[in-house]
Amino acid sequence: MPTPQEATNGQVALVAGASRGLGLLVARELGRRGYRVVICAREAEELDAARAKLHAEGLMVESMVCDVADNGEVTGMVSRIEATLGPIEVLVTVAGVIQVGPLQSLEREHFEQAVNIMLWGPVNLALAVVDSMRERGRGHIATVSSIGGMISVPHLLPYGTAKFGAVGFSQGLRAEMSGTGVKVTTVVPG
Template sequence: MSRSGTALVAGASRGLGLLIARDLARRGLDVAICARDAVELEQAEARLAGEGATVRSYVCDVTDRTAVTDLVARVEGETGPLDVAIHVAGIIQVGPVDAMTADRFDEAIDIMLRGPINLALAVLPGMRERGFGRIGTVTSIGGVVSVPHLLPYSSAKFGAVGFSQGLSAELAGTGVTSTTIVPGLMRTGSHLHAQFAGDAGSEFAWFGPGASLPLVAMDAEKAARRMVKGVLAGDPMVTLTPMAHIGRRVAGLAPATTTRLMGLVNRALPTGSHGDVREGMHARTELRPGPDGSSTP
């Protein structure tokens, strides 16, 4: 399906956000992308433009409410009214709670909860005045089932799920919709940019494979297409991957059992709580080849 209009994707310099921006462009929308890293953003714009997309890029930190409001005003001044706004920006911090400082919780919440709130509040006045708009918030199965060693991430994502669902209810009948996107694991390469605390190598050893194996994680391009389709259709919720569907249902039907199960999972995870925070691409260098050629911490 193709259509005209303008879309803004927050957190689109790489990974899932870039794929969502590409899919929107392929459907005929003009696309504005934003992120914090100017270099990565410039590369993303060049890549999309090289594929024939009409695209503009803007450096913006979604945690800065004033900056987001100014961004929306600038985009609409340069490209026209925003029909679609999708928040993808995120950060993954992996490690036991003993290795997680309050600052790490603040960072996760600022990006993945306040970010969607800032974006939605910035685009809502214009969308409501025009009687049409599509808002999408990429959350996670981690916002439905709180997984051990991802506590800052889950805390932020739980809040994002609540905000997006509540916003959908409040917008009923206005022509503006809010879509809560709940994906499971996807092969976006996010594990290489995740932050690993405590025993970084051991944390990467359990998290990395789950985020990259074809039998466990969903193809990111396929996921992006389904996300965009759901947002444009105004669906209240888009749940991706069988594991995400199962996780939502089990957590809803048996929350206490789910919590106990996560407790058992936690016992199998690394226990180290000291050491520097390492980005995934560096944490994996702390793995050493096992006797069978596999990598072990």
């Protein structure tokens, strides 16, 4: 995440998965650093509540309902943001889902849901912003994974599968962006 010294008042930051938890905290911190924050999530009601909390703190926040697993929704959202607010300078992807249980209780759909949100989500979002960031010679893309993206444990197999993929994508993107001015950060809490 950008340091306070890097923030320029009014630059646009997009935080995906920001209706609660860590995403909401990241959105708050970016707002406090002077960014004009756009938060997105799948559930309108939770998103509205998050926006209201941040507005009550005096932060400039917009919200958009978006399923990060749907590339069409992501590209449409990014286009709307950049057309109305300006270029996205910071992208933070926190969106996630977790299914807990032994393998025998899981179905393929559990894996699909996890991979669609926690792997395709960061991929969709990064691909939607990276070309314009590279053209400007600046920007910051952060993907929040977890220790589950480094160490796989029983009863969290869909989660670990998706998070390992997200870590690999983010680390590879960082190497691809080397020397372009676009920063890429892989966040592994835990």
